[in-house]
Amino acid sequence: MKILLIILLVSLSLYSYEYDELLLRAQASMFPKIILLDQEINLKITDSTVLLSIIYNDNEAKEANDFKDLIDKEYKGVLGSYSLVIKTVHVDEFSSTDNSSAYFIFDAIDKNKKDVVTHAIKNKRISFSYSNKCFANNTLISLFLKERTYIYLNKSALSEYKIKFAPIFYKIAKAR
Amino acid sequence: MxxxxxxxxxxxxxxxxxxxxxxxxxxxxxxxxxxxxxxxxxxxxxxxxxxxxxxxxxxxxxxxxxxxxxxxxxxxxxxxxxxxxxxxxxxxxxxxxxxxxxxxxxxxxxxxxxxxxxxxxxxxxxxxxxxxxxxxxxxxxxTKIIKYMAFLAITFLLFTLLTRRLLNPLNQIAKKVQNYKLDATLDFSNIRKEVETDAIIEAFKKMVTNIHEHTLLLERYKYAVDESAIVSKSDINGTITYVNDEFCRASGYSRYELLGNTHKIIRHPQTKDEVIKDIWSRLNNKQIWKGTIKNLTKDDQTYHVEITIVPIFDENGNTVEFISMSHDITQIIKQKEQILRQTTNRITNIPNRIKLEEDIKTLQTPKLALVSLDNFYIINDYYGYNTGTYTIKETANIIQKYLKKYNISMYHISAHEFAILADNDIGYTDFNDVYRSILKIIDNYVINSDEHSLNITATAGITYNQHNAIANASMALHHARETGKSSLVYEEASNLVELYNNNIKWTKRIKDALSDDRFVVYVQPIVDAKTLKTDKYECLVRMIDEDENIISPYHFLDISKKSKLYLEITKKVISSAFKVFSQLPDKSFSINISVEDLTNKTNMEFLKQKIKEYDIASRLVLEIVESEGIENFEEIIPLVNELKQLGCEISIDDFGTGYSNFAYLMQLNVDYIKIDGSLIKDIDHNINSQIISKTILDFAVQLELKTVAEFIHNESVMHYTQEMGIDYLQGFHLGEPVPIETLISK
Structure with a gap:
């Protein structure tokens, strides 16, 4: 597994991405699954479809599409017993009536992205962020690769979100 | 196991x-x-x-x-x-x-x-x-459990040892008590003192004291029983293991002869096997047997014992031996037999008049019926004594058979008279039904003797009061017979009371007459049938009443007997007759003597004294009247013999009417038989009277007795009796009774 990661890391560095490709892959693999750990997920889907919106700004359009592709490639539109739909949403186009099941937000924070987080909190939706730097803006979950994979959970924001995860999630997630 | x-x-x-x-x-x-x-x-x-x-x-x-x-x-x-x-x-x-x-x-x-x-x-x-x-x-x-268990085991072991030590005194007490004998002393001094053992020892000591006292008491009881009763013990097979001195004395066997033997050694041959079986049956069923047994002594003497045999059981309830205790009741049995003989009629084996009198005394309201066979004398006279006896037995049997279903006693009180007696448990109506049924049964019963079939009838006299019960019933019986009734209840017959009052009146009159010397002697001639010569007279008593009427003995004789004045009248007759006939040396005379006179010592002594005084025995004939009523001939015979030895002759008056004891008559050794007037009065035309009279005459001839026919009241009767061969005649036709004094005046 580590060898594979090193190969991937080397190949990605050739394209000089700002975002860690390996981390994005890991996040693409794990974040959708974490959505299903929300015990009230049934209230947050439409037509048995889990909708994950990737919020990006002008600088993140490519990464957003790549990230979408990674997820689609990983899940092929199926998440457990649900359909999984990934959409990329420019932050300026984000509607206050958006009904996504969860949101992924790249690190760059601006006012509009804060609105997305506020919307997520208001609608008890999980908000993933690329890194835990965004926890300052109240995103809820992030993921970090070190000697092993760490899932970060924004402890201070958790009470605002009022989301009930499967209890085991709290054991593996690292509170920050 | x-x-x-x-x-x-x-x-x-x-x-x-x-x-x-x-x-x-x-x-x-x-x-x-x-x-x-x-x-x-x-x-x-x-x-x-x-x-x-x-x-x-x-x-x-x-x-x-x-x-x-x-x-x-x-x-x-x-x-x-x-x-x-x-x-x-x-x-x-x-x-x-x-x-x-x-x-x-x-x-x-x-x-x-x-x-x-x-x-x-x-x-x-x-x-x-x-x-x-x-x-x-x-x-x-x-490891800990094993340690605890080891500790527990040691604790148990110590407890066991402690228990053994604590119980050791009990063991010692047990050994001492186990070996205890009645005459020994229990010594508990070396036993370790404990509160409990002291209490047990004290209890044992008290028990031993009690045992001693009870043993002493038992010894005294045994002594008392041995002294008062016949005691024996035998094992379960009946083998005698103990006898007391009384047993040896009663049986006549020594202790040595009895021990090891069975009670068969004293068994009387008349003791039935059923009795022995009954004894063993009860004893084997662990029951006491009580009864009376007849035993035989060593020298074959019978003795009776009232015996109680008790089975003795061990602690498991098994019989281990038998103890018998008995009392010699031989004397009592003999006395009972004697009493039974005295109170039982020998012919019918039924209780007699003595028993009836005793039984009446025990009843508060007796119901008594005297049942008398009518004209029984005819059976005796016609068919003989054996037939008469057979008739009596048969009658007794049918009455007894009928009375089986009632609680009524039956008695045979005289030759042809029975009595039935009931107490409160029989009502008046039932009792009336009973005696009436008996009369009916007798009436319907045909007695078949060897050669004859006889029909008999009976009359009953009844009373319901204890006072004078027999006399009253007898009075009722006689009155019933006289009045032609089959039965009469004394209490229901007002005329009997009248009669009784009459008797009282007559008793007073008799007493007064005796007191005033108004009893006189009349004489009637007794004529020689062949010569018609009078050389004998019969002395007859008459009473002169207050109005100087001459009263026939028919009116006062029975009452005088009942009132015990009769003996005085006899004395009066004897005195007067002896006085007159002492002056008539060629005349013989007869005086009527009753059984009462003969059995009365005073009268007999008076008679003997007068005979000696007047030296008149050779001319004196003593006519025994009512001799058919004599029950105890053994008593009469020596008295008559005594008179005969003085020189008197004896005549039987009214022979033929109901005379049943011919055998005794012979023993009386009489000289004359006076044929009853009822046979003579119609002898000239009544064939029955003729047959009976001839039979009597034949009987007299064979015994060499002289015969007298009384009631010769006409020529025809006189001739007939003369022709029959009767020795002497007497009757109104030949001479009426006249005052004795007229003989002297002649």
């Missing part, structure tokens, strides 16, 4: 040991089982708890694809020193496995791994949990 006798001490010790072993074993097994079971369970639960702890982590790690985390978790888990090995298999792929030592004791726990979202089983966790700690803990506990 043989009974093994164990002392209480041994039983207690054995019981303690057994209970101890049982308790200790039970404690050990219980603790072992509980500890092993619960500890194992606890160890298993620990392993399961570990599996339960890591399973969700494994599940979510697998869910999130964090397989390195799973391995990390597995390694951390196996760091637990109690986990020998761990295997994690997900979707049949072994994610983690740590090899283990198969020789090591461990618990294998298999736990399922479930999918985090679907909860479906996706794999298993196999935990091999070490039992090393369990074994160490269990061994520690086991």
């Amino acid at each position: 043989s009974n093994i006798l164990l002392t209480i001490k041994t039983k207690l010790i054995v019981a303690f040991i057994l209970v101890s072993i049982f308790i200790l074993t039970l404690i050990y097994l219980t603790f072992s089982s509980l500890f092993q079971e619960h500890m194992l369970k606890s160890e298993k639960e620990k392993a399961i708890l570990i599996a339960q702890t890591i399973e969700p982590m494994i599940g979510i790690n697998h869910y999130l694809g964090l397989h390195d985390d799973i391995k990390q978790l597995a390694k951390q888990t196996t760091d637990n020193e109690n986990i020998e090995s761990l295997r994690i298999t997900i979707q049949e792929k072994e994610i983690f496995f740590l090899p283990y030592d198969k020789e090591q004791r461990h618990i294998h726990v298999k736990y399922p791994i479930k999918d985090t979202t679907t909860q479906l089983k996706i794999g298993t966790i196999d935990i091999f949990y070490k039992l090393e700690n369990f074994d160490k803990t269990f061994n520690t506990i086991q």
Whole structure:
């Protein structure tokens, strides 16, 4: 597994991405699954479809599409017993009536992205962020690769979100 | 199965040991089982708890694809020193496995791994949990249990020894009591003192004192019984094992002869087998036998005993011997037999008049009926004494047979007279029905003797009062007969009361007449039938009443007998007759003498004295009147002989009417028979009178007796009797009675 990661890391560095490709892959693999750990997920889907919106700004359009592709490639539109739909949403186009099941937000924070987080909190939706730097803006979950994979959970924001995860999630997630 | 006798001490010790072993074993097994079971369970639960702890982590790690985390978790888990090995298999792929030592004791726990979202089983966790700690803990506990058990065993042993020591005095007491004999002294001095043993010793001492007292009492009882009763003991086979002196005295056998023998040695031949069977039957059924037995002494003398035989039982209720206690009642039996003979009629074996009189006294309201066979004398006269006896027996039988269903006693009180007596339990109506039925039965009954078939009838006299019961019933009977009734109840017959009053009146008149010397003697000539010459006279008594009327004895004789004035009248007649006939040396005379006169010592002495005084015996004929009523000839015969020895002649008056004792008549050695007037009065034309009179005459001729025919009241009768060959005649036709004084004046 580590060898594979090193190969991937080397190949990605050739394209000089700002975002860690390996981390994005890991996040693409794990974040959708974490959505299903929300015990009230049934209230947050439409037509048995889990909708994950990737919020990006002008600088993140490519990464957003790549990230979408990674997820689609990983899940092929199926998440457990649900359909999984990934959409990329420019932050300026984000509607206050958006009904996504969860949101992924790249690190760059601006006012509009804060609105997305506020919307997520208001609608008890999980908000993933690329890194835990965004926890300052109240995103809820992030993921970090070190000697092993760490899932970060924004402890201070958790009470605002009022989301009930499967209890085991709290054991593996690292509170920050 | 043989009974093994164990002392209480041994039983207690054995019981303690057994209970101890049982308790200790039970404690050990219980603790072992509980500890092993619960500890194992606890160890298993620990392993399961570990599996339960890591399973969700494994599940979510697998869910999130964090397989390195799973391995990390597995390694951390196996760091637990109690986990020998761990295997994690997900979707049949072994994610983690740590090899283990198969020789090591461990618990294998298999736990399922479930999918985090679907909860479906996706794999298993196999935990091999070490039992090393369990074994160490269990061994520690086991060692402690064994130590406790050893401590308990020692405690039980000490307790056993203590028990043995405490019970030892009881054992010593038991040995002393076991060997105790009545004449010995119980010594408990060397027995260790304890409160309880002292109490037991005191109790034993009191018991011994009581035993001594009771033994002494029993000895006294035995002495009293031996002195007062005939006592014997025998074993269960009947072999005599003990006899007292009274037994030897009564049986005539020595103790040596009796012991080892059975009671057959004194058995009377008349003792029935049924009696012996009954005795054995009751004794074998553990019951007491009581009764009266006739025994035989060694010298074949009969003796009667009233005996009680008691079976004696052992502590298990089995008969071990028999004790018999009896009293010699031979004397009582003999007296009873004597009384029975005296109170029983010899012909019918029915209680007689004596018994009736006794029984009446015992009843407050007796109901008495005298049943008399009518004209019984005819049967005796015509068909003989045997037929008469047979008739009486048959009559007795039919009455007895009828009375079986009633509680009514029956008596045979004279030759042809029976009595039936009832008490309160028979009502008046029932009693009336009974005696009437008896009369009817007798009336209907035909007595078949050897050659004759006889019809008899009976008359009954009844009374319901105890006072003068027999006399009153007899009066009623006679009155019934006189008035032609089949029965009469004394209390219902007013004329009987009248008669009674009349008797009282007549008794006074007789007394007055005796007092005023108004009894006179009349004489009637007795004529020689062949010569018609008068050289004999019969002296007859007459009473002169207050109005100087001459009263015939018919009116006063019976009453004078009842009022006991008759004997005085006889004396008067004797005195007057002897005085007159002493002056008439060529004349013979006869005087009527009744059984009452003969059996009365005063009168007999008076008669003998007068005979000697006047020296008149050779001319004196004593006519025994009412001789048919003589019951005790044995008493009369010597008296008559005495008179005959003085020189008197004896005549039987009114012979033929009811005379039944011919055999006794011969023993009376009479000289004359005076044929009853009722046979003579119509002898000239009544064939029956002729036959009977001729029979009497033949009888007299054979016995060489002279005959007198009375009631010669006409020429025809006189001629007939003359032709018959009768020796003397008497009657109005030949001469009426005249005052005796007229003989002198002639």
